[in-house]
Amino acid sequence: MTFEEVVSQKAADRAQSTGKALEEVLLSAKENRSLTVGVYESAKVMNIDPDSVSFCVLAVDEEFECDVALQIHFTLIQSFCFDNDISIVRVSDTQRLSEIVGDKATQLEDAHCVLITNQDEGSWQDPALEKLHLFCEESRRLNDWVPEINLAAR
Numbered sequence: 001m002t003f004e005e006v007v008s009q010k011a012a013d014r015a016q017s018t019g020k021a022l023e024e025v026l027l028s029a030k031e032n033r034s035l036t037v038g039v040y041e042s043a044k045v046m047n048i049d050p051d052s053v054s055f056c057v058l059a060v061d062e063e064f065e066c067d068v069a070l071q072i073h074f075t076l077i078q079s080f081c082f083d084n085d086i087s088i089v090r091v092s093d094t095q096r097l098s099e100i101v102g103d104k105a106t107q108l109e110d111a112h113c114v115l116i117t118n119q120d121e122g123s124w125q126d127p128a129l130e131k132l133h134l135f136c137e138e139s140r141r142l143n144d145w146v147p148e149i150n151l152a153a154r
Contacts, residue, residue: 019150021128026100028126029116036115039073055116056088059097087136089149096151
């Protein structure tokens with residue numbers, strides 16, 4: 001096995017592990033009512049109580065790649081996250097993200113932005129969230145400011 005193959009395999013393993021951690025965090029946050037779903041709802045939370053935002057997930061798929069308004073919102077959200085030291089990742093499967101953060105009774109149409117919030121300091125903590133923060137920090141050191149995570153299909 002060459003060095004490049006070893007590095008590539010480690011990166012693939014890391015991406016898969018991070019995808020599982022993201023799914024765990026989203027499910028846990030959903031149970032604890034610590035999720036904000038939707039671009040406009042997320043913008044409101046960021047404007048009203050930016051200190052409550054712990055993590056941001058942006059999702060776009062091929063259908064919305066050319067949506068200029070959505071891209072402008074993403075740019076503003078990313079800028080806000082960078083300015084406020086909020087970890088941020090991108091996923092490419094909006095449908096899968098909707099399945100994770102939604103419920104069976106409602107169809108989520110705007111799962112393009114999901115915030116994990118923490119209303120009270122230390123009120124809700126998850127070890128997988130810390131793993132995601134470390135992943136984002138490591139990615140920033142490699143100049144990957146909004147790393148992409150693959151969510152596992154069910």
